Amino acid sequence: MSEVRLSAETRTEFGKGGARRTRRAGKVPAVIYGHGADPRHVSLPAREFANALRHGGLNVLLTLEVEGDTQLAIPKSIQRHPIKGYFEHVDLLAVRSGEKVTVDIPITITGEVVPGGLLNLEYDRLSVEADATRLPDGVEISIEGLAIGSQVLAGSVTLPAGTTLAGDPDHLLVSISGAPTAEDLEAEVAEAVEELGIVEDAPNQPEGESSERADSSASAE
Structure with a gap:
């Protein structure tokens, strides 16, 4: 698997407002969990984190440098904006070499x-x-x-x-x-039409047909 080294910063602002300011600064709000320690709130450089996922996959091993400390972690949950696609928040799992996850x-x-x-x-x-x-x-x-x-x-x-x-x-x-045959597909469509109660429109009469019938009736009289 791939291993990527990232510089992370401790976050002191929380809530939606703090998260927005973090993202505007080109960073991703993140929390590191695991090993019975208190959650650690950090921010990751957005572009470098995106490159890590692109090349290392969703289970990329991250070596995080936080204020002089080094912590191995893997992404556990990644939230992205449903339309714009940017990273909204990341949960990271702290790991150690030799540890099973x-x-x-x-x-x-x-x-x-x-x-x-x-x-x-x-x-x-x-x-x-x-x-x-x-x-x-x-x-x-x-x-x-x-x-x-x-x-x-x-x-x-x-x-x-x-x-x-x-x-x-x-x-x-x-x-x-x-694989379904053409007959199977036709039968499924017919069944769906019947269940939905769809009534097919009667075929349109050719132009002039009504007037011809009226003329014929008038001549007979």
């Missing part, structure tokens, strides 16, 4: 689904336990050659050395189902 790592699918098959990715992350300073970047699941009806459970995934599964081994991650 539980994190979620991304799942990458490799291989091609069989003809007529449909890939169903139930979860895109897997919960594992590993050394805090040796967290894996992710795990790969190959679907090459998996027949329709196949399933991949968490317990069957090959994990990196030194990593163990933290969740239920029977947890379903991936399945291969049969």
